[in-house]
Each structure stands twice: as structure tokens, then as C-alpha cells.
Amino acid sequence: MYLLTDEIAFPPIEETSPEGILAFGGDLKPERLLLAYKNGIFPWYSHDEPIIWWSPDPRMILFPEDLKVSKSMKQLLRRETFKVTYNTAFERVIQACAIIQRPGQDDTWITTEMEEAYIQLHKMGYATSVEVWRDEKLVGGVYGIDLGHVFCGESMFSLESNASKYGFIHLVEKLKTTGCQLIDCQMHTNHLASLGAYEVPREVFLSYL
Template sequence: MYFLTKELYFPPVEETSPEGILAVGGDLSPERLMLAYKSGIFPWFEDDEPILWWSPEERMVLFFDDLKISKSMRSILKKNEFKITFNKDFKAVITNCQQAKRVGQNGTWITDDMINAYCKLHELGYAKSVEVWKNEELVGGLYGIDLGDVFCGESMFSKVSNASKVAFITLAQKLEKANYKLIDCQVHNSHLESLGCVEIDREEFMAILKF
């Protein structure tokens, strides 16, 4: 495991620990964060921990051909009961993701420092959000880092049933039309799997990222 200094550097991702941790420390500057994402690395830590940088051996991704839209979801999308916007209220989305209750988690990895850092990336045009509205209320959304041909998803939230799914599906369809390669979803969860996301090994992910 590598301990970062002020130097803008990450070691090769092949040097991760068995858990997937590559490096410790450093900062959340826009320059370091963008170097991380372009290198297949992302930060993930809690308030009482140092900054941890990850590149797990298995990577959860969505290839757009694999996107699963159930009959019930197709019906919901056709009804237009939700309004979808892009980059309308990034801070509200990331704050809601911070506050969302998650099964098996006592706290959140989206610290206040993380919010400040990603809001800076949003101002620079790298961090993007999808908002889902119902009756003028923000009820769901997601945010992530846009690398131009790969979207690195960070977190999503849902205050009503299906809102985060609507955000994810709408984003996937928009990115497919723009000829993106995939959505990087980082680590496995069953919700993402139900939408068609699959795990690939790090070597394959890095080859796609750098091609």
C-alpha cells in the first residue's frame, strides 16, 4: 500500500492490496481526483479514516447493450410521471446521497470534504448530476465523474420508489446515444445487477478506460 505525498502521483493499479486499496493519504484536489478517475482509481473512506484510494480487482460496469428495463419500468417511463433534468442542482443531489439511509451502513462515505471537492469538480465541468423530480420536488438522482467517453458513477438516492432507477436508465440511454463506452459503477450491489450491470476484472476495465 502506497502512502501519498504532495506529489501528484498514483502507483500502478496492479499494486493494490487484496481488498482493493491502492494508496492512502494525499488530498481531494480537482487535479488529484481527475488523475485518479482517469487511472481507474476512486476515493472511498469514512469521516474518521484517512483518504483511501481504491482500484478493486473486480469492477462493476454497465455495457449499454446489457441495460435491463423491466416491463413495469417501461410503463413508468412512458407515463412521464417523473421529470428528468441534468446538472440542474448538483449540490442537492450529492447532499441527498450523503443523507440517504443505506442497509448495513452506520454512516456515509460522502463526507463534507467530499461534497466540497465534488462541487468544485462540478464547477469545472467534470462532475455531473441527474435529477428526478415529482410535483416539483427532488425525489431521486445520481452523480458521477464524466471522462468524456466513460461515466464514473459515484452514488444515487431515491425518496420514492423507482426514482433512482429512472435516473440511471435515462442517463444510460443518453450516454449510449453519445457513444460512451460504459458506466463505471465501481463495486457490486444487487440493485445495479438488476439493471444489467456486470463485474469485469480490473485488467479488462483498464484496457477499456485507456483505449
């Protein structure tokens, strides 16, 4: 397995393990993170582990035009059940994503180091947040890396039923108008599959990227 040095570089994708691990170590400097995302690589690790860099095969993706919106979600959208904003509370969104309890997950992969790194990317204009509000309360959100033609989704949270899905749908509809051609969902979840995302071979994803 490849151990990164201070050099801002990654090994060839072909060296990725069957589990999807490409390398260990390095740091979360903005330059390294942006290089990673531009090459289909992302960090994912727990607080007691070194930084682990992934490029899974297959890869979960969503073309904006393939977004599926259920009848019940369409009703919520028509009623404007929630208010949606962008980039008004990035730090609160990433912190909420870090602490929310998820089924089958005992620990968070969004470490303090990760929070600080993505907040820095947000200040640089690369990391985007979507906030979902009920009155004045933040009840859901999504954040990710915006490469222009590709949006790399990182995490979402929901304190009310359908809040994160509501925000994600708003995000996809907005991305349709900005020239975004693909949403990188990284790994399969039933939640994302219900919205129209599906898996493709890594080489196909990289050709899109």
C-alpha cells in the same frame, strides 16, 4: 501500503491490496481526482479515516447497450411518472446521497470534504448530476464523473420507489447518444446488477478504460 505525498501521482495498480486498496492520504484536489478516475482509481472512506484510494478487482461495469429495463420500469417511463433534469441541482443531489439511510451502512462515505471536492469538479464541467422530480420535489438523483468515453458513477438516492432507477435509465439512454462507451459502477450491488451491470477482472476494465 502506499502513502501519497503532495505529488499528484499514484503507485502502479499492481500494488493494490487484495481488498482493493491502492493508497492512503493525499488530497482531493481536482487534478488528483481526475488522474485517479482516468486510471481506474477512486476515493472511498469515512469521516474518521484518512483518504483511501481504491481500485477493486473485480470491477462492476455496464455497457450502455446492455442496459436492462424491466416491464414495470418501461410502464413508468411511458407514463412519464417523473420529470428528469441534468445539472440543475448538483449540490442538492450529492447532499441527499450523503444523508440518505442505506441498509447495513451506519455512516456516510460522502464527507463534507468529498462534497466540496465534487462540487468543484461540477463547476469545472466534469461532475454531472441527474435530478428526478415529482412535481417540484426532488425525489431521486444520480451523480458521477464524465470522462467522455466513460462515465464513472458515484452515488444515487431515492425518496420514492424506483426514482433513482428512473434517473439512471434516463442517464444511460442519454449517454448512448453522446459517445459514452462504458459506465463504471465500481462495486457490485444487486440494484446495479438488475439493470444489466456485471463484474469483470480489473485488468479487463482497465483495458476498456
